[in-house]
Amino acid sequence: MVTEQIAPQYEGPPQVAAHTATWRHRHLLDVDSLERGEIERVLETARAMQEVLARPVARTPALRGVIVCNLFYEASTRTRASFELAGKVLGADVINVSAGGSSVEKGESLVDTVKTIAAVGADVVIIRHPASGAPYLIAQTIDSHVINAGDGQHAHPTQALLDAFILHDAFGRLDGRRVVIVGDMLHSRVARSNLWALTRLGAEVTLVAPRPLLPAWLARGGEEREHPLALPNVSCDSDLDRAIVGADAVMALRIQRERMRGALLPSAAEYARRYQLTAERVARAAPHAVVMHPGPMNEGVEIASEVAHGAQSRIEAQVSAGLAIRMAVLFLLVRGVS
Amino acid sequence: MSGDALIQGGHVVDPSAALGATLDLRVRDGRIVELGANLAPGADDALIDASGLVVAPGFVDLHTHLRVPGEEHKETMASGTAAAARGGFTTVCAMPNTQPPVDTPAMVASVLDAARGADARVLPIAAVTVGRNGRELAELAALRDAGAVAVSDDGDAVADTGVARRAFEYLADLDIPLAEHCEDPLLSGGGVMHDGVVSARLGLRGQPTLAELSIVERDIALAEASGAALHCCHLSTAAALDAVDRARSRGLRVTAEVTPHHLWLDHAAVAGCGEELRYDTAAKVNPPLRTRADVEACIDALAAGVVDAVATDHAPHAAPDKHCEFDAAAFGISGLESAWSVVGSLVASGRLTLTQAIARLTIGPVEAWGLDRRTTHDGEDLRGLGTLQIGAPGDLALLAPEVQTIIDPARWASRGKHTPLAGQQLSGVVAATILRGRLVWDGRAAL
Numbered sequence: 001m002v003t004e005q006i007a008p009q010y011e012g013p014p015q016v017a018a019h020t021a022t023w024r025h026r027h028l029l030d031v032d033s034l035e036r037g038e039i040e041r042v043l044e045t046a047r048a049m050q051e052v053l054a055r056p057v058a059r060t061p062a063l064r065g066v067i068v069c070n071l072f073y074e075a076s077t078r079t080r081a082s083f084e085l086a087g088k089v090l091g092a093d094v095i096n097v098s099a100g101g102s103s104v105e106k107g108e109s110l111v112d113t114v115k116t117i118a119a120v121g122a123d124v125v126i127i128r129h130p131a132s133g134a135p136y137l138i139a140q141t142i143d144s145h146v147i148n149a150g151d152g153q154h155a156h157p158t159q160a161l162l163d164a165f166i167l168h169d170a171f172g173r174l175d176g177r178r179v180v181i182v183g184d185m186l187h188s189r190v191a192r193s194n195l196w197a198l199t200r201l202g203a204e205v206t207l208v209a210p211r212p213l214l215p216a217w218l219a220r221g222g223e224e225r226e227h228p229l230a231l232p233n234v235s236c237d238s239d240l241d242r243a244i245v246g247a248d249a250v251m252a253l254r255i256q257r258e259r260m261r262g263a264l265l266p267s268a269a270e271y272a273r274r275y276q277l278t279a280e281r282v283a284r285a286a287p288h289a290v291v292m293h294p295g296p297m298n299e300g301v302e303i304a305s306e307v308a309h310g311a312q313s314r315i316e317a318q319v320s321a322g323l324a325i326r327m328a329v330l331f332l333l334v335r336g337v338s
Numbered sequence: 339m340s341g342d343a344l345i346q347g348g349h350v351v352d353p354s355a356a357l358g359a360t361l362d363l364r365v366r367d368g369r370i371v372e373l374g375a376n377l378a379p380g381a382d383d384a385l386i387d388a389s390g391l392v393v394a395p396g397f398v399d400l401h402t403h404l405r406v407p408g409e410e411h412k413e414t415m416a417s418g419t420a421a422a423a424r425g426g427f428t429t430v431c432a433m434p435n436t437q438p439p440v441d442t443p444a445m446v447a448s449v450l451d452a453a454r455g456a457d458a459r460v461l462p463i464a465a466v467t468v469g470r471n472g473r474e475l476a477e478l479a480a481l482r483d484a485g486a487v488a489v490s491d492d493g494d495a496v497a498d499t500g501v502a503r504r505a506f507e508y509l510a511d512l513d514i515p516l517a518e519h520c521e522d523p524l525l526s527g528g529g530v531m532h533d534g535v536v537s538a539r540l541g542l543r544g545q546p547t548l549a550e551l552s553i554v555e556r557d558i559a560l561a562e563a564s565g566a567a568l569h570c571c572h573l574s575t576a577a578a579l580d581a582v583d584r585a586r587s588r589g590l591r592v593t594a595e596v597t598p599h600h601l602w603l604d605h606a607a608v609a610g611c612g613e614e615l616r617y618d619t620a621a622k623v624n625p626p627l628r629t630r631a632d633v634e635a636c637i638d639a640l641a642a643g644v645v646d647a648v649a650t651d652h653a654p655h656a657a658p659d660k661h662c663e664f665d666a667a668a669f670g671i672s673g674l675e676s677a678w679s680v681v682g683s684l685v686a687s688g689r690l691t692l693t694q695a696i697a698r699l700t701i702g703p704v705e706a707w708g709l710d711r712r713t714t715h716d717g718e719d720l721r722g723l724g725t726l727q728i729g730a731p732g733d734l735a736l737l738a739p740e741v742q743t744i745i746d747p748a749r750w751a752s753r754g755k756h757t758p759l760a761g762q763q764l765s766g767v768v769a770a771t772i773l774r775g776r777l778v779w780d781g782r783a784a785l
Binding site: 029030032033109110111129130131132133134136137151152153154155189192215216217218224225227228229230231262 | 527538609616
């Protein structure tokens with residue numbers, strides 16, 4: 001493998017495969033705009049980052065001098081921590097701004113806040129925001145690189161990339177592999193981004209949820225599926241026991257309590273009876289099937305504890321893959337343009 | 339306030355009289371007095387050359403947000419009526435969802451006072467319920483007597499079916515329509531765009547088609563039971579238009595309007611057409627832009643006369659209201675100054691005849707609400723409004739239907755600069771506008 005050295009050797013640079021093509025994206029706003037080769041390049045780069053992380057001193061100065069700002073308008077444990085650590089492992093300076101305890105509390109608009117952050121010199125802004133599309137607004141407003149760390153119900157690109165990384169680890173190429181995603185498709189940014197990542201990599205995806213949690217047009221089929229802006233073509237099923245048979249991977253999504261209030265679901269108990277990933281149900285999947293969950297889990301609702309912590313679970317591996325993926329994304333955005 | 343003018347050499351089109359001929363037209367003291375070939379100029383006549391132009395009755399907009407009182411940072415009486423004049427509108431019906439809402443006779447009077455001498459005739463619409471609260475009826479008879487031409491809680495439906503029922507019953511004796519914002523809030527559920535493929539792609543909460551249909555069907559039943567007149571504002575879905583069609587064919591007092599944006603754009607406008615997704619707040623409007631099939635249904639219903647009027651739902655906003663997250667952005671498109679270009683483009687593409695297009699902007703809205711039966715608070719008799727008949731108000735729109743234009747809100751009179759039509763090349767320009775015989779907009783030199 002041809003390698004390029006992207007920083008002085010004193011702690012050792014990541015051994016990233018040299019690409020003739022430059023990384024053409026300034027931002028990571030969604031997965032929709034990534035081609036298959038680009039997703040694979042992120043996964044490859046993440047593998048090089050895993051090598052860095054395995055060293056006794058997990059540090060590399062690849063992004064020394066780069067200022068990364070974590071701008072989080074929603075609570076987050078794993079995403080925020082792993083972005084912060086990703087920046088630090090790569091030698092960047094990381095600042096954290098959260099909606100509480102900042103000018104945001106004084107009523108400052110998002111546009112003004114990000115202009116301020118850009119003015120203090122942030123090269124990369126990582127944004128988590130409850131409004132779908134907020135990262136696009138930021139990308140239009142400032143010159144910094146923008147990474148979407150989850151926007152409303154729209155996208156969570158690094159989560160989808162790390163999920164793809166786990167599946168790649170388990171199966172190699174995903175062509176023809178069948179992935180079942182169980183849960184609230186309507187409101188899940190994780191599911192939306194996974195649809196793009198997994199179908200781009202050749203997997204067949206089945207969404208499983210009660211009808212009120214599936215987009216009506218997707219469940220209904222028909223010509224709207226041919227719309228140029230439609231989500232990738234996937235199948236839908238409201239019967240998990242049927243859909244899970246022979247699946248290569250099963251991913252449960254978090255069920256949020258507020259869905260019960262909007263009458264989208266009768267109760268957590270009814271949901272658990274019909275859609276919980278139980279050992280019995282997982283046994284109907286392929287013997288080599290892996291179980292995933294983006295976290296945080298409601299154990300006993302969408303997933304049984306014995307499954308979450310069982311032999312087929314990759315849930316902890318997802319968290320550690322998240323760090324490597326976020327390092328890869330930071331590295332590609334900042335250094336991928338040759 | 340009124341003038342004498344001789345409009346010369348234009349192609350005069352009056353759908354109310356099936357008239358289409360090259361004629362001169364004379365206005366005296368603000369009213370049309372003579373139509374004929376080669377009329378001799380009078381001593382005091384302002385001569386207005388309309389050769390090469392279509393001379394139509396001034397347009398009548400049943401749905402304008404002038405933002406007065408209380409939101410003058412979005413629009414003022416001066417900027418809003420100047421925008422109307424540039425759009426060919428000589429009469430605009432002002433929606434009452436202002437700050438505070440127009441829900442008392444004194445508030446109606448204050449809007450009329452503010453509009454005195456403006457570049458367009460302003461006919462107030464009053465709220466159905468006190469403070470638009472949806473619970474207690476406003477003094478509907480007093481509001482009518484003060485000059486309200488319709489009542490509406492626009493921005494919201496009268497969602498409580500019991501309140502809506504009593505409103506219709508009460509209005510049955512008052513001869514003004516209830517102009518309903520047809521959106522069931524329990525179904526639209528905080529949706530910020532149409533519920534469909536594009537909302538699913540963007541992860542935005544959607545308003546389903548059912549939210550419109552539910553109120554339209556309910557109100558048709560209430561209007562039928564009470565005998566009052568229902569006017570459906572800004573219909574956007576094929577299903578609701580079909581419901582209105584069925585109600586009208588049963589002879590019910592149901593009228594309807596569609597907006598220019600619902601006649602031209604579908605929900606894809608929110609996401610843009612390029613490789614990169616967008617969240618274009620200029621395309622955030624309520625009711626939302628729907629599917630292409632819905633757009634086609636709006637055009638068909640307009641051509642067939644199921645819909646009486648093109649109404650702009652001109653909803654101006656200040657820049658910060660739109661330069662923000664999509665969820666936080668205000669609903670609304672500024673429409674007065676592009677309406678004719680959209681309708682003219684439907685003529686150019688053969689979807690409407692010129693006569694149909696003009697009818698839905700003139701006699702259509704006038705007859706829908708019986709505006710020509712009214713006398714304004716200033717004593718102006720509106721007999722003949724929306725027509726070019728002798729004795730009608732001397733309100734004219736001089737149109738260049740085939741002139742191409744690129745929509746450029748920066749050049750507008752309106753303070754609201756937001757439209758998803760910006761940058762589009764459309765067919766149809768308003769060359770000049772005459773209100774009561776007085777030139778209130780003259781763009782002929784730029785043609």
